[in-house]
Amino acid sequence: MKSMRTLYLCLILVVTTIFLCRSNVAWAGETPIGPKWWPSPYGEKDEAGATNLITPDRVLAATKIIKMGKVIRIGRDYERGMPLFGNRDFALRNLGGPNGGPFGKNKIIWNDEFLATEIGQVGTQLDGLGHLGLHVSEQNEGETRYYNGVTGAELISPYGLKKLGVEKLKPLFTTGHLVDMVALKGGMMNAGQEITVADIKAALEKRARTTAISSPATWCSFTLAGEASG
Numbered sequence: 001m002k003s004m005r006t007l008y009l010c011l012i013l014v015v016t017t018i019f020l021c022r023s024n025v026a027w028a029g030e031t032p033i034g035p036k037w038w039p040s041p042y043g044e045k046d047e048a049g050a051t052n053l054i055t056p057d058r059v060l061a062a063t064k065i066i067k068m069g070k071v072i073r074i075g076r077d078y079e080r081g082m083p084l085f086g087n088r089d090f091a092l093r094n095l096g097g098p099n100g101g102p103f104g105k106n107k108i109i110w111n112d113e114f115l116a117t118e119i120g121q122v123g124t125q126l127d128g129l130g131h132l133g134l135h136v137s138e139q140n141e142g143e144t145r146y147y148n149g150v151t152g153a154e155l156i157s158p159y160g161l162k163k164l165g166v167e168k169l170k171p172l173f174t175t176g177h178l179v180d181m182v183a184l185k186g187g188m189m190n191a192g193q194e195i196t197v198a199d200i201k202a203a204l205e206k207r208a209r210t211t212a213i214s215s216p217a218t219w220c221s222f223t224l225a226g227e228a229s230g
Contacts, residue, residue: 031136031145038149046148047168049129054174062175075124085121092117130155130164179203 031037038044042052076082080090097111120131133146133155144152147164155163181195182188184203189195 032134036136036145036149038145038147040148044148047129047164048170049147051170051172054170054172058175059173062173065175078123082123084123088118088122090117090122091115126166128161128164128166128169130161130166177204177207180207 040046040049042048046052078090078092080092082090084090093114095112095114098109099112101107101109103109119125120127129147130150133144133152135143136145137143142152146152146155150163155161179200180203181199184199184206
């Protein structure tokens with residue numbers, strides 16, 4: 001099995017975008033995390049969340065810190081032995097190819113595959129804004145809210161999400177910080193061990209004390225967590 005880097009940065013972006021983009025308008029009731037977090041500062045109809053912060057200026061700024069052009073892989077191959085949540089499975093089959101052709105003067109042939117899996121919580125992934133929500137009423141267990149106040153009824157259908165799909169996010173090209181929790185904790189973390197905001201701040205401060213934060217080695221993917229809180 002090849003080594004894996006958990007995408008802490010993706011999780012930081014998604015959780016921060018959903019729960020920290022709050023309005024200053026008071027709500028008559030309480031949600032499990034306090035005042036309501038909608039409407040979004042990016043507009044009542046917004047479905048892109050913190051990716052709205054990736055402006056042309058930020059893209060240009062990100063390109064200016066590139067020194068080595070080195071690409072660091074933070075994902076892993078999709079295969080049966082990768083981490084899977086709960087009882088989920090990943091089964092990939094080649095159908096005994098070639099499955100098509102020969103076709104045309106150049107006698108082209110091709111292979112087809114069969115895949116049976118769930119696309120969430122299997123291996124490396126990026127959660128969209130429709131992944132996490134909350135029950136927001138103690139009186140009505142069916143009242144659920146997601147990013148920007150979208151309700152479960154507005155979001156869910158048997159054939160995919162009607163709103164907040166990952167396709168609504170804007171292209172991700174920006175600077176990022178590698179948050180090294182192993183170095184902070186002094187070893188590998190246990191399954192289910194919480195990473196707090198204080199942990200993230202401490203890890204970034206530890207990194208800043210040992211090397212310049214602008215070093216090419218510290219930029220690996222993306223994070224807008226600190227700015228998404230508005």
